[in-house]
Amino acid sequence: MTSQKYALAHIAITALLLLSCSDKATSPSTESSSSTATSSTVASSSATHSSSSFTDVLISSSSVVASSSSAVSSSTTQAISDGSLIDNRDGQTYKTVVIGSQTWMAQNLNYTPTSGNSWCYDNKASNCTTYGRLYDWATALTACPTGWHLPDTTAWNTLETYAGGSALAGNKLKAVSSLWATYSGITNTDDYGFSALPGGYYDGSLFHGVGSSGDWWASTPNGTTDAYGRYMYDDDAFLSHTNGGQASEFSVRCLKDTP
Secondary structure, eight states, X not given: OXXXXXXXXXXXXXXXXXXXXXXXXXXXXXXXXXXXXXXXXXXXXXXXXOXXXXXXXXXXXXXXXXXXXXXXXTTOOOOOEEEEEEETTTTEEEEEEEETTEEEESSOOOOOOSXXXXXXXXXXXXXXXXXXXXXXXXXXXXXXXXXXXXXXXXXXXXXXXXXXXXXXXXXXXXXXXXXXXXXXXXXXXXXXXXXXXXXXXXXXXXXEOTXXXXXXXXXXXXXXXXXXXXXXXXXSOOOEEEEEETTSEEBOOOEEOOO
């Protein structure tokens, strides 16, 4: 709890005592969490990565109330508990966010694996910096750091439900950013700090959609050649279900392992 909240709680309690000595004042509770992940080998059925360690520090920002300048829209009281993840395989730091019972990376993965297929959009390193890398499905399965994983369709469904269902979740999960094209009646609010960006995708020969769509893999296959995922478009509010060829290359959002 911040010093400001201590001051507000003290004022509230004092006021209640002045009104009646029989009143009972209750101070708000504070939740704080932190975790540390240690080194291990990244599991892979198709590629083996060298053993590496990383530190995942989840810094609780207890009960952040929405404001016009925050990542949360002014119409919600959803608290954001955010933190950071340091991937010691390459030293990159990622924002993380707790959404309901899940802890997600709040940025797309930008790790360059030692094997497999991954690309920067239009083969420009600056696009990897902004949007993260694009991975084919087999590479995406093993790309997340130890202690994190590629979410399956059930995990995506949990996020979708928490964010109000498929028809609303897209706008609530998109970053409030000029990188998204704008349309009348479409307002991105980033209510939960997921901060999705329109990184596009690669179909194996052409790049598509940067600035207008974001596409993310799920770990759930659909037969031997396809796999499921999620996408968002700039001109609607949906978090939509997709089924792509496993050779296509989408963005990756890693989900923290549950104990």
